[in-house]
Amino acid sequence: MNNINLKTTFYIVGGLLTGLSMTMLLPVAYEFLVYELFNIRFFYAFVTTFFFGIMLWLSFKPSGEINLGTKDAFITTTAIWLVLPLFSGLPFIGNIPGISILDCFFEGFSSFTTTGATVITDIKKIDKCVILWRSILQWLGGIGIVVMAMTFFPQLRIGGIQLYRSEFSDKTNKILPKISQIASAILSVYAFFTVLCILLLLLTGTKFFDALCFAMSSISTGGLTSSNEITQGIGSVWNEIIIMFFMLIGGSPFILYIRILFNKDWSAFHDSQFKSYVLYILITTAIVTLWYFYSNHTNMFVALRKSSFLVISYVSTTGLALDNYHEWGSFISLMIFILSLSGGCSGSTSGGIKIFRFQILINLTQKYLKQLKNSYQISVPKFQNENISENIAFAVMAFAVIYFFTILVLSVIFSLQGLSFHESITISVCTLGNVGSGLDLSPTNGSLASLNVFTKIVMMFSMILGRLELITILILFMPSFWKEK
Numbered sequence: 001m002n003n004i005n006l007k008t009t010f011y012i013v014g015g016l017l018t019g020l021s022m023t024m025l026l027p028v029a030y031e032f033l034v035y036e037l038f039n040i041r042f043f044y045a046f047v048t049t050f051f052f053g054i055m056l057w058l059s060f061k062p063s064g065e066i067n068l069g070t071k072d073a074f075i076t077t078t079a080i081w082l083v084l085p086l087f088s089g090l091p092f093i094g095n096i097p098g099i100s101i102l103d104c105f106f107e108g109f110s111s112f113t114t115t116g117a118t119v120i121t122d123i124k125k126i127d128k129c130v131i132l133w134r135s136i137l138q139w140l141g142g143i144g145i146v147v148m149a150m151t152f153f154p155q156l157r158i159g160g161i162q163l164y165r166s167e168f169s170d171k172t173n174k175i176l177p178k179i180s181q182i183a184s185a186i187l188s189v190y191a192f193f194t195v196l197c198i199l200l201l202l203l204t205g206t207k208f209f210d211a212l213c214f215a216m217s218s219i220s221t222g223g224l225t226s227s228n229e230i231t232q233g234i235g236s237v238w239n240e241i242i243i244m245f246f247m248l249i250g251g252s253p254f255i256l257y258i259r260i261l262f263n264k265d266w267s268a269f270h271d272s273q274f275k276s277y278v279l280y281i282l283i284t285t286a287i288v289t290l291w292y293f294y295s296n297h298t299n300m301f302v303a304l305r306k307s308s309f310l311v312i313s314y315v316s317t318t319g320l321a322l323d324n325y326h327e328w329g330s331f332i333s334l335m336i337f338i339l340s341l342s343g344g345c346s347g348s349t350s351g352g353i354k355i356f357r358f359q360i361l362i363n364l365t366q367k368y369l370k371q372l373k374n375s376y377q378i379s380v381p382k383f384q385n386e387n388i389s390e391n392i393a394f395a396v397m398a399f400a401v402i403y404f405f406t407i408l409v410l411s412v413i414f415s416l417q418g419l420s421f422h423e424s425i426t427i428s429v430c431t432l433g434n435v436g437s438g439l440d441l442s443p444t445n446g447s448l449a450s451l452n453v454f455t456k457i458v459m460m461f462s463m464i465l466g467r468l469e470l471i472t473i474l475i476l477f478m479p480s481f482w483k484e485k
Contacts, residue, residue: 004482007060008068009076013083014056020084021050023136024091027129039129045090052087071481077148078473081464085112088137095130096120099449106448106456111137113463114145114349115434116223116319119449123226128209134224135216142220142349143190145467146254147183149347182258189257194219197246204238214239218246221349223319223435240305243320244312251316251344252277273345273356277315280342280355285311288335295329314339317351317435337426340435351434351466353403360388360396402470407432410462417455431462 024046031037068076089108093101096119103119110117111134120126194215201211213226249257252274259268268274288307293300306322313320314336325332343352407428414424429435448456465473475481 004075005067005069005072006075008062008066008072009079010056011060011062011066012076013079014053014058014060016080016084017049017053017087018057019053020087020140021046021053023140024049024133026136027091027132030132031127031129035128037127039095039127041094042091042129042133045087045093048090049087074472074475074481077468078464078476080144081113081468085109085141085460085464088112091133092130096126102453102456103449106460107134108137109460109463111222111224112141113434113467114138114141114220114222114317114351115431115463115467116217117430117448117459117463118224121449131213131226132209135213135222135226138220138222138224139194139216141467142222142250143187146186146190146347146349185258185262186254189254189261190219192261193246193249193257197242200242201239204236204242206239214243215246217320218243218318219250219349221247221250221316221318221344221351221434223313225320237305240309240322244309247312247316247318247320248281250318251312251348251350253345253347255347273359276359277345277355281311281315284315284335284339288332291331292328310336311339314435315342315350316344316348317433319430319435337429340429340433343433351432353400353433357396357400360393361400363388364393364397399469399471402474403432406462406465406470410458413458414455417452419455427459428462431459432466434463434466 024042028039028042028046031039085108086105087108088111089105092099092104092107096104096107098121099107099119106119109115116138123131197215197218198208198211201214202208206214210226213224217223217225253271256268256271256274259265285304285308288311289300289303292298292307293303296303309320309322310325310332312318317340325336341352342358343354344350346354346356407425410428410432411421411424414427415421419427448459451459
């Protein structure tokens, strides 16, 4: 392990923990200024997180420039997404009545990974600062995964994502040549859309606190909001349209908006993945709308409104629900399952397999079928008008196999804990795809408080596994990874 620089990992994790501790003061300040209450438990969580963070940061501060090798990047990325969600659960301890310490950490993992599954059964009993903290965690997790997807993941060659490093370098690095500038640009766009969403919701008469939570939940595709009622009925048609629009943005690649806002490059909308993403939403919305229209004998506008919200919510893996969609019938349950599996775009806040991988798999299938028809015909699969190399093709196929195999393994584990087939497969897809709370995850209709300790721990691991595109973590379990070269 001499070729692995763990000191740098500790230093980076310490710096991020210190930053996380500072954000814990935001809910405390809000509750104190608005309600004149001081949450001492939140303050204890801040002190604990700050202490560990600053100690790591100071103890392992490098003397020179930070250099991360490929192995270091794998370890550091995994460490960040294990340690930060763990500490983010500290403010929940003692602030949510009737739940265990493990449940508090579960809430932290679910919020930070933008999964949106919750152990809270009645949010009315929860302090505003706790609800706000969940929203902040979703927002931080959303921007965190976008930055990593555009900086670390391509370098790590995870499931063909390196394809987007070349796409990014060719068209954007001329303007933003440094990673720090890329991260800053992503943060600026992310914050811009968040503020815009808040302002639009305020114009519809939404209360500021609800607008703030909805904005952070929508753009991060997290799915946790400020009340149970709003999740089941958002309040107005205009609110639905606004939230749909920002869930759509959250599931699309943020690099496109950087190209538009920083370079006025409107050709970004011709991006192959983005066009496929929009086309996929349009086709599935049309199918669900027609089915709902003929099945429920309602007017076309209502069918279109409800169907489009469902499709965008689940393809972006947000999981917000206007209705109990499972009461619509088995066809809708199947559509939700498919949408949740596919997910949004690479370089977005959404989970799932991602649209571009399906594009590549379809291209590879077409090539194979053409060769079967005519063995002398040379057919080269393409993506974004560029040839797909064998390495990328293999990475995408391997990722797809690993993804479905992981769902199978998780389903077996959950079924061994006494859950039904439907519950096991649903929880597996939801946690691995970071889908959200709208999938009716358990017999408790959305709350997971009744599940046993082992099941919750596996779910937390599955959330991180899916958030980091599986291979980032799974490669650490290979003995060859730790051998020196």
